Amino acid sequence: MTATLSVPASRRRDGQDYLRVGAGPALTAMWAGAAAVVFLWWHDTPFVTGLDGWLTNAGRITGLLAGYLVVLLLALMARVPALERGVGTDRLARWHAMAGRYTVCISVAHTLLIIWGYSVTAHASVLNQTGSFLTSYPDVLMATVALGLLVLVGVVSARAARRRVSYETWHFIHLYTYLAIALAFSHQFATGADFMTNLPARVLWSAMYVVVAVLLVWFRLVRPVVQALRHQLRVVEVRRESADTVSVWMSGRHLERLGIEPGQFFRWRFLTRGRWWAANPYSLSAAPSGNLLRITVKHAGEHSRGLFSLEPGTRVLAEGPFGAFTAGRRTRRKVLLIGGGVGITPIRALFESLPGEPGDLTLAYRATSASDIVFRDELEWIARERGAKLFYLLGSRGTKRRTDPLNAANLERHVPGLREHDVYLCGPPGMTERAQAELRKAGVPRRRIHHESFTF
Ligand SMILES: Cc1cc2nc3c(=O)[nH]c(=O)nc-3n(C[C@H](O)[C@H](O)[C@H](O)COP(=O)(O)OP(=O)(O)OC[C@H]3O[C@@H](n4cnc5c(N)ncnc54)[C@H](O)[C@@H]3O)c2cc1C
Incomplete structure (x- = not known):
């Protein structure tokens, strides 16, 4: 099987561009959702008085935000094509991880604030109040189990613990999040002051959960099966x-x-x-x-x-x-592609297909030694066919910053007018971090450095 030089359509079959929701609109929508949640609390709360009032209301706000954030966590991982193409899988995964940390902290805060607030109102000890919640409200008991599961997922996902468990174990434990969300759902309507008497709020809140459940089932289960049968x-x-x-x-x-x-x-x-x-x-x-x-x-x-x-x-x-590591990110005519190690794979596909006139494309391939270079013949052939520039940066991984071939001075020497380029970068984490720092030093703005990460 030999590689051929083909420039595939990056548009839909009807000639329209693919629907993409970029990072800006996606973030705006997420913050707008959080603001709507706080508005719901404010709308239902005429006044707050006393220590117990402040504590309980802080507990209500954090509870509402936690209920919103868990849905957001799932939506980010629902593999919705418009988000995948617009925001990119690696960035979605980073947002998911960050939102996950907030969710665990806010859920714990919600629990503590509500217990404390009610214990002040009832002149009971915090322990007695906790016991009373767990024995009198079955929905709260289920929500407490859910909190335990969320904390477990959070602990296993923490960076230090994550390095010690295999990807499969971590992924399996992550699936408990679904169970946690199911267990916690009913206590929101059974005990949540904002929902008990507010039917429209209940309907909208349920709709939010149902929409995300449908997205998950559609994009993570149905679509892959349809694709498998079709292709x-x-x-x-x-x-x-x-x-x-x-x-x-x-x-x-x-x-x-x-x-x-x-x-x-x-x-x-x-x-x-x-x-x-x-x-x-x-x-x-x-x-x-x-x-x-x-x-x-x-x-x-x-x-x-x-x-x-x-x-x-x-x-x-x-x-x-x-993924959004595509021609869609490009803003400039001139493009520098930097591939390190096996990160050359998407770079190789872009080198072949990014539109460009002779002289527009340059590929820098960072490898430890000449024997680690893959696709050498293909890359040289593509470079010849397209009038593109190709050069190799060889050297061991541990090379110091000053002597690393991937330094700003070396890049500027190989790529005249470097700061006017878009840069596509893919490689092992250490290498891409260093490359980004060197590119910034050479004057390439951050917004023109497009990066694909192989670690989620
Ligand atoms: C967007 C993306 C594109 C990639 N493209 C390439 C490529 O073209 N060529 C290539 O050689 N490698 C690529 N990788 C890396 C590749 O996915 C991992 O090296 C591989 O999955 C390791 O699995 P393993 O069982 O061999 O090794 P393991 O030792 O089990 O895993 C090593 C590391 O790979 C990651 N990993 C493992 N399984 C998964 C999974 N199911 N999902 C996400 N990450 C996982 C984890 O960070 C793990 O710590 C890519 C990764 C990502 C995220």
Whole structure:
């Protein structure tokens, strides 16, 4: 199987651009939702008096915000195409992680404030009040279990703990969030002052939960099944690219209907005995060509290693395409692409397909040594065909900042007029952080550095 130079349509079949909701509008909508939640409390609260009043009302506001935030957490991960293409999966995941931390803290604050406020009103101790809540209100008991689950998910997701557990364990524990949301739902209407007597508020609140549930079921369950049946993907060839890197070619039907944009990725599930249960993300390493797709994978752990021994004919379920690391982010005619290690995969697809005249595109490939370079022939061929510039930056990973080939002076030497470029950057975390700092030093504004992260 050889790579061909193709420039696929990055528009829908009807000629319209894909619907994208950018980060600005998405953030505005999220803050507007939070403001509406606070408005709901303010609307239902004529006045606040006394310590118990202040505590209980602070508990009500935090409770409402927690109820809103858990829905937001799910919406961010619902894989809604307009958000995936506009905001990008990595940024959505970062927002999700940040909102998750707030949700856990606000939920704990809600619980403590409500208990404290009621205990002041009832002249009871905090312990007695807690016992009374748990024994008198079954919905509150369920919500307390939900809080425990949320705290568990938060603790396992904390950076220090996250490094110690496998991705699969972390992901599995994360699924308890759904259970927590289901358990906590009823106490909002049974005991929430803002809902007990306010039917429109109850209806709107329920609608918010139902809409997000429908999005989740549609985009995470129904759509992947429909896609699998429609496209019938199978492995056609597995080719070793270097000692620790392999390319997997797959063919399928009607691939043009997937609306793939070079730079995007899929979650791939290879239907073999030991692997069918895991869906791992890999970027396309070439723009789609006819009925063929290609990924290129570096050996990292169990899933990636297993791809080295895939047999032609293996069925594949691909969920996607995802990600905003595409031509849609471009703002300038001149583009510098920087790929490091296996981060070259989406960069290779963009190098092939980004529109441009000779001289518009430059590719810098950061690798430890010449033997780590993959796609050398392909990249050189694309560079020749497109009149693009290609250069390699070789050196070990631990190289000091001053001597790292990826420093501002070196980049400016290779790329005249660097600050006038858009930059697309993908590679291991340490390398991309350093590259971003060097690019900023060279005068490239942050908004023109487009970055894809391989770690969620
Ligand atoms: C958007 C994106 C695009 C990627 N594209 C490529 C690519 O083109 N080529 C390539 O070689 N690698 C790519 N990766 C990285 C690749 O997904 C991981 O190296 C691979 O999933 C590791 O799985 P493993 O079982 O082999 O290793 P493990 O040792 O199990 O995992 C190593 C690390 O990979 C990540 N990871 C594992 N499973 C998943 C999962 N299901 N979802 C998200 N992250 C996971 C975790 O951070 C984990 O700590 C990409 C990652 C992302 C997020």
